[in-house]
Amino acid sequence: QYHYYFGWAEYVTVEVQVILLVYLVNKVGQELVVSSAPMLTKVLFHWTNEAVGYYMAIIGAFVVPTNIIVHSMVKEADERDTLKTLTILAMVGVALVCYLPIMGDYTLLQYLLGTTLCFTMLNAIEGVVMSLLSKLIAPELAKGTFNSGLLATEAGTLGRVVGDMMITVLADGALSSTELVNHLYIPFFVCVGASLVLAIRFYDHLVD
Numbered sequence: 001q002y003h004y005y006f007g008w009a010e011y012v013t014v015e016v017q018v019i020l021l022v023y024l025v026n027k028v029g030q031e032l033v034v035s036s037a038p039m040l041t042k043v044l045f046h047w048t049n050e051a052v053g054y055y056m057a058i059i060g061a062f063v064v065p066t067n068i069i070v071h072s073m074v075k076e077a078d079e080r081d082t083l084k085t086l087t088i089l090a091m092v093g094v095a096l097v098c099y100l101p102i103m104g105d106y107t108l109l110q111y112l113l114g115t116t117l118c119f120t121m122l123n124a125i126e127g128v129v130m131s132l133l134s135k136l137i138a139p140e141l142a143k144g145t146f147n148s149g150l151l152a153t154e155a156g157t158l159g160r161v162v163g164d165m166m167i168t169v170l171a172d173g174a175l176s177s178t179e180l181v182n183h184l185y186i187p188f189f190v191c192v193g194a195s196l197v198l199a200i201r202f203y204d205h206l207v208d
Helices: 002-011 014-045 049-074 079-097 108-136 148-170 177-201
Strands: none
Touching (some): 014 049, 014 079, 014 108, 014 177, 049 108, 079 108, 108 148
């Protein structure tokens, strides 16, 4: 009976754990961009909730075209290289959102470009991650209750929870609007960097 409930764990290899961790970080970022937007745009640019809703709809509309374009550009490329490239682009987006005093005033264009690039790249990464997971997952996890779909769903749910917790915890204590941006996005930049390091470290193992 113990093996029935927990035997699936032996099939969750290090490679699968790495992919699930990358997926978790991905969901943290998506949740961070979406859930922090009303707060940040209000304190930074005095946006209304209606304006935030329109913006979320616009960047959401970018997701499908971006995935189509990415697929057409990299369909012959190694998915592991695609994962690294998209992760680097997502980091560029996160870096754009952050504020550095040497940059002068924090601008609306900076925030829009950064969050749009970050969000669309994270969504593009999700497709690559799921493709890699399908190749690495053991056949034993393709059936039963504790299957690969459940693992991915739970990793995604945990990522969204962590994203919301980051907003709650890290936003506390910010003394200015730009400091609030940095409190939220600099830690996530580190998280994305760590996921990139993992992808590079286990590059040779992320293949069936």
